[in-house]
Amino acid sequence: MPIGPPNSWLTCFSALLSLWLLSGGLDAEESRALDTSEEASDDASAFWSxxxxxxxxxxxxxxxxxxxQPMDFHVLASMEAHGLTPAPQADARTLARRLHYDLTGLxxxxxxxxxxxxxxxxDAYPRLVDRLLDSPRFGERMASLWLHLSRYAEDQAHQVGKDTKHFYPNAYRYRQWVIDAFNKDLPYSEFIRLQLAGDLLPATSHDDLVATGFLGLGHKFYNRGRLDVKAEE
Structure with a gap:
């Protein structure tokens, strides 16, 4: 991973140590014994999934x-149990605005x-849903959510004037790939696989190789990172 600023490793270690203490400070043997206990097994078998x-x-x-629809009965039953009543049905104008914001962000x-x-x-409402799902704005809206999670940026946010040493001129290619993936309804499993190992998959197209731009995102701490290290990651 790229080298962080001075003492960054100490800050990270302190955070990990605090987390370990808050979790009970168990060593490896104690954790293993706890995980294989009958109590833990019973708790796991009771999990809903x-x-x-x-x-x-x-x-x-x-x-x-x-x-x-059937699910509405369960929602309503929970509301009534808490003394709540459903809000009045939204009018057509309000419904359309909500749908546009949800699916296109605009x-x-x-x-x-x-x-x-x-x-x-x-069928006015389902046709509106289909039209917005078919809009290129839908991919842009969904991509904006993913790009936030992947820490997408085109520069270090502190370049000044013509100083472009922390500027990533080809970052937009990854952004566009994510947008196109949503608009093409790319299966989620393939969406993740291409970003993590697209360069290692035999049938990856030239365009889909851009997906591995995901591996180059995030903090750089004033160095761009060695390409051979990124390749190993």
Whole structure:
């Protein structure tokens, strides 16, 4: 990994030591004994993800006219148990604005909003959903979430004037690849695999090699990192 600023290793070690103490300060043997205990085994077998799938009965609710699908009954039952009532149904204008923000990150234009509000056809809403999912703005919206997680940047955020030594001129290629991946509905497993090992997969196209730009993101601490080290990572 790239070399950090002075004493960064000490700060990291202190954080790890604090975390170890907060977790009980167990050594390797104690941790192994705890993990293999009968109590730990019972707790693991009770976890929801390893339980067999069973059919759950629909709960009884008072506001029978509110649910539109089976899941709504469970949501409503929990609300009623806490003395809550559903909010009034959103009007067409509010619904369209919410959908645009959710799927594209942008508000609808005046003409888009008016067209939806005055569309009385029963499939107006699903058609709006499909149109926004097909929009290139959808990929940009979803990519913005992933790029935040992957710590995407095109520079070190402190370049001044013509000083470009901390500027990454080809970073945009990775950004565009992520956008295109969402717009092409690339399977998530392939999306991750290409970013972690795209250069090692035999059938990777030239365009998909850009996905490995993921490995070069993050803090650089004033050095660009050795390419041979990144290749090994």
């Amino acid at each position: 390893v339980k067999p799938v069973v059919e759950i009965k629909r709960p009884n609710v008072k506001a029978l006219d509110w649910p539109r 508000p609808p234009s005046f003409h888009e909003l008016e067209a939806y509000v005055h569309d009385d056809s029963p």
